[in-house]
Amino acid sequence: MKQVHKSPLRSSGSLAHDADDCLYDPSVRSVMAEFTLGADTLDLEAASAVRAAHHSIERLRSRGAAGRGLSSGALDILIRLSATAGEPIGIGDLARVCGVSPRNVTGLVDTLERDGLVERVADPHDRRAVLTRITPAGRNRLDSFRQPTQRAMAAVFQGFTPAELTLLRHLSLRLVENQQLIERHLEQQDS
Numbered sequence: 001m002k003q004v005h006k007s008p009l010r011s012s013g014s015l016a017h018d019a020d021d022c023l024y025d026p027s028v029r030s031v032m033a034e035f036t037l038g039a040d041t042l043d044l045e046a047a048s049a050v051r052a053a054h055h056s057i058e059r060l061r062s063r064g065a066a067g068r069g070l071s072s073g074a075l076d077i078l079i080r081l082s083a084t085a086g087e088p089i090g091i092g093d094l095a096r097v098c099g100v101s102p103r104n105v106t107g108l109v110d111t112l113e114r115d116g117l118v119e120r121v122a123d124p125h126d127r128r129a130v131l132t133r134i135t136p137a138g139r140n141r142l143d144s145f146r147q148p149t150q151r152a153m154a155a156v157f158q159g160f161t162p163a164e165l166t167l168l169r170h171l172s173l174r175l176v177e178n179q180q181l182i183e184r185h186l187e188q189q190d191s
Helices: 027-035 042-066 072-082 093-097 102-114 136-157 163-191
Strands: 120-125 126-132
Touching: 027 042, 042 072, 042 136, 072 093, 072 102, 072 120, 072 126, 072 136, 093 102, 093 126, 102 120, 126 136
Parallel strands: none
Antiparallel strands: 120 126
């Protein structure tokens, strides 16, 4: 099963075209066919392809961010904080919009604060709470990412039409919606 979790490009070294001229990974298909005991593998192959695409983009983002002295997670925090128009945001809210745990955000904010890219400020409505906002240095650092990020994503999606990108976004978010429905159902079962 270990082979299933690798990127298709890394697992087999080459992709193939099926009868409909759509790409697939023969090694993933083979592993999935064995796993399902010969049953249909399309949904499992699709899940593997989504994971592989995610990992490919994250490798590119990590490489670009690390080349500028940030992790991709720290870059995400700066991007989210820059969208608040200078208004501070709580760690829990920041974690929610970034889709990660508050503990993860706290560590990233600690690093960003140490580097002078974000600052913690007191919550004017709750003495116990601390909010976070981007600093001018953080905005400057973020500005240095803008064009390289846009060029990298243009290269990754080279040859995609606007309609294909819209469909890809839509289908990806449908996966997110389905996962959220499953998660809510499982939480109800647990309670």
